[in-house]
Amino acid sequence: KALAKNPDNRYQTAAEMRTDLVKVHGGETPDAPKVFTDAERTSMLSAAPASHRTEPIDPAGPHQPRYVERERSGSLGRWLIAV
Numbered sequence: 687k688a689l690a691k692n693p694d695n696r697y698q699t700a701a702e703m704r705t706d707l708v709k710v711h712g713g714e715t716p717d718a719p720k721v722f723t724d725a726e727r728t729s730m731l732s733a734a735p736a737s738h739r740t741e742p743i744d745p746a747g748p749h750q751p752r753y754v755e756r757e758r759s760g761s762l763g764r765w766l767i768a769v
Contacts, residue, residue, distance in 0.1 A: 692723055
């Protein structure tokens with residue numbers, strides 16, 4: 687209710703808002719019903735629904751490893767020659 691577009695639907699005083707906040711804090715429901723003007727109600731009801739549903743995305747191809755195994759025989763040979 688505090689963020690309503692139409693100023694008539696907002697809290698008129700800080701005391702009204704405080705009363706609802708105290709009720710909510712105590713676990714009760716606030717006295718702030720959602721109020722729409724005729725224009726707001728019409729615009730919500732006449733909003734066009736989504737024209738089509740989205741399709742699921744196909745899963746990616748085979749899993750690619752994050753690293754590439756390198757040929758190690760060359761460096762092992764160098765270490766053996768060095769020793």
